[in-house]
Amino acid sequence: MSLSTSELESKHRPLLDQALAATRSRDYFSAYPESPSPRVYGETAAADGKTAFESLLGKEFPLTTPGASGTVATEKSPFGLPLDVAYSRVAPDGLDALLSAARAGMPGWRDAGPLARTAVCIEILARLHARVFELANAVQHTSGQAFVMAFQAGGTHALDRGLEALAYAYDEMTRHPRTAIWEKPGRDSPIRMEKTFTTVPRGVALVVGCNTFPTWNSWPGFFASLATGNPVVVKPHPGAVLPLAITVQVAREVLEETGFAPDLVSLAAEDPADRLAATLATRPEVKLVDFTGSSAFGEWLEQHATQAVVFTEKSGVNTVVVDSTDSFRGLCSNLAFSLSLYSGQMCTAPQNVYLPADGIETDEEHKSYDEVGAGIAAALDKLIGDDKRAVELLGGIVNDGVLNRLESLPPSARVMVESREVRHPAFDDAVVRTPAVLGIDASDTDIYEQECFGPVSYLIATSGTGESLQRLRSTVTEHGAMTASVYSTSDEVIAAARSAALDAGVALSENLTGPVYVNQSAAFSDFHGTGANPAATASYTDAAFVAPRFRIVQSRRHI
């Protein structure tokens, strides 16, 4: 053991305390600076990170995986950069060895206690932070996020979310004293007992990563499960392995240095034909599953992994209700940004924009339905009309599924803004597209009552805001949503929108016309997802996300 846990406890306790305070206030807090500027990270940080990333390409990734045999290389950069990183492959016949190795370290990790485990996890975050430029490159070239977004959403913001999950987990694990004296008044003398409460893990935790946000969506569950004492098996999306391979590498390194079993964390890279996630998720040893991805597989997990607690984030139909605005320009440019960011390949990107068929009142003048469409088109043109600028916002199209959807849009819809191919100045083979905006009617439910993941949104003409809100309520209740937003200058409409959002169980943003976008959620302040509608069964991060990950075992004795 080259690093003592008590050292780590002292080192990270101040940050933990700050994070704990932030979870209580839900005020602004960030531990990992989001600006990739040399002024923050040093002159050579960006280049060093890029070099570190490049040194991993075309090779076998150095990681020990119990039960693995052979390798797989399944990633493809949306920017066209050849990756060819090979990972130890876990085949179904290797799962016994993998899970048994994972479980072997549990007693030692459990006995270390909440503070030591949390401090070890914060050290893992610190080491990931030290490799944040390398991670940003890895996220960029697997997810297709543009670099700055990959640095933030895939790096520093993801680190903040990880820390947030740790703070909640630590708080719940320590809400009871380690030892309590129980003294019951008795007839003659009191009855006294000493009671000891120990948090114990549930079992093996499985984290199933996604292609678009391999770190941001995986780290909360990863750290919540690990801090509460559970070994974690990470099953990355075959298209986004590298960011999670680095995560597992760092975690194993810190576990080993602190004297714990490195096999408490392992990477289960797969040949996609193996459908390893389904097999793993239903193993009796697996007691926790965190999944981000399709509704189809998410629902399958909820229905079949009944031996485990399953946390899912799936898909939904994110909704915007446009009633009126005191800043038509602000509305259009804010919405244009939300539609463009990472080509709408975010679980939080708006899709269904309801507005009255006869238009809306604005600060400029009454705007007809078509004029609203034109306003958004103009804002999009301003934002991403220039290819060189556009690529830094749009990023690349993550996979063929998204591209296919974009190329087979519903023929009955009116194209209000056409999608176009964008040429990336740095990567010839990058696949970059601008968002399409389609005009449809409220009766076209077959089009908009399902998620069209990617750069596609609908301007849906309704009979008025009353119908818009009713559609919000019904579509979100039935099909789910991660986000909703409303634009209105009327207090009554805002109140009605809040009420609809509460009924439908979706987070609401009101009148975003400035530098905050509906698809962005800030760690320690915004809850990501609610778990109250079909889009997700979990929220980053609340007590329900962490409390079921451990149990309390007591012993009692007379004193």
Next chain:
Amino acid sequence: MSLSTSELESKHRPLLDQALAATRSRDYFSAYPESPSPRVYGETAAADGKTAFESLLGKEFPLTTPGASGTVATEKSPFGLPLDVAYSRVAPDGLDALLSAARAGMPGWRDAGPLARTAVCIEILARLHARVFELANAVQHTSGQAFVMAFQAGGTHALDRGLEALAYAYDEMTRHPRTAIWEKPGRDSPIRMEKTFTTVPRGVALVVGCNTFPTWNSWPGFFASLATGNPVVVKPHPGAVLPLAITVQVAREVLEETGFAPDLVSLAAEDPADRLAATLATRPEVKLVDFTGSSAFGEWLEQHATQAVVFTEKSGVNTVVVDSTDSFRGLCSNLAFSLSLYSGQMCTAPQNVYLPADGIETDEEHKSYDEVGAGIAAALDKLIGDDKRAVELLGGIVNDGVLNRLESLPPSARVMVESREVRHPAFDDAVVRTPAVLGIDASDTDIYEQECFGPVSYLIATSGTGESLQRLRSTVTEHGAMTASVYSTSDEVIAAARSAALDAGVALSENLTGPVYVNQSAAFSDFHGTGANPAATASYTDAAFVAPRFRIVQSRRHI
């Protein structure tokens, strides 16, 4: 509205604060005096409660139930008292009406907020407490618990558990501010937003009651779900409807007086042939299920009610490891009490008592295996040798299932203490039995690796304490347990027992030789069940028991 919620908030806030403090300290706390003495409750309280109970017999219970048609009368007193209480019957075709009525009151109940809901729930507890003698009679004559136990376990201790669940629920609902200001430092000026966090319910909560502890096992889930905003449908065990009918009656009365929809709480009494619990638990409207009962149905629920969060308490093999003792008399009398209390018809009663085949060291002398058996037999004889005293501890046999098991004990086992029929001095038709203790060998796994619910326990001869602890670990891990206990004078053995209990995920009691029994758990101090072994997926009460019952929905706006 004849009663304002703000009045109730002021009235019950001090008790809530005390309860909150107790959940944090896990020290001794009780809000409802456990002694049924006239000095505590007044000279006429006992008689008045009995009269109130008797006035309910032979009649239709006055309770409105949406969707009900006709009545059912399914209860049978283990003491032979004719009950003949008829309840509105909910048949499967009435569920649409029942669930829709339950859901109709949700927005108003949600909008009242955590403190008002919690105060209303504490008022329900207060009114149940005012009817505690009536409830004790109802529990006695449905479960078969002797009167004092029915008063405590079915009355005051159950009230304490209900309050405990409320305190945890309130604490979790209020860990975040209702409104937070988020101020992110910006290049020129900070970005400021106001964020509002609202707790919203999950949906309809189903509470499935059991025959033996209709109130104690139902109230934690009932109050946790109700306080977090969910309507609650109570499906009582057909053999123990009355205590929950009173519960529902009181809850509806308080809801109505405070201006909420009384249909937020309803009783779904059934014809047992309808198997209503299975139908209800898998309805899409039902999002929470609390169940106490058989492992078979509990596991069915866990596997099939996948649209809901399912909290179960099932069965297990509670374990005692006897290694050595400094009070042989204390050991025997403590164990005898635990075996006798309510004829072992407790989910916490010991069943598997492991001891070395070659006996144990004690304060008196070395005791052989047979001498330990004889010591327990003598203690049982002293405790329940006299019929008149015995019935006050044993109570009645709850149903024919228990009786049948007692009458078909494994023939290969050696009877060390025989069960006998006890004549109840007050109830001629009461079915009362003393516990049987059987001698078997550690190899008789087919006998002791399953629960034999009722007054049957096994003295299991092992090769030594090492094997005893290994059996504890393996049987509890595979078959579950609500309790474990150990007797030893050796620090090493106690440490090994603690380690085995942590691995198996079961609560451990050490060297109980006085007035605390392994089958008793004190609200606010002892966690009941761990959720960490197959006997239960939940614990009364911890954060994991309450946090998944609500969601947080936020709205945010620039300021």
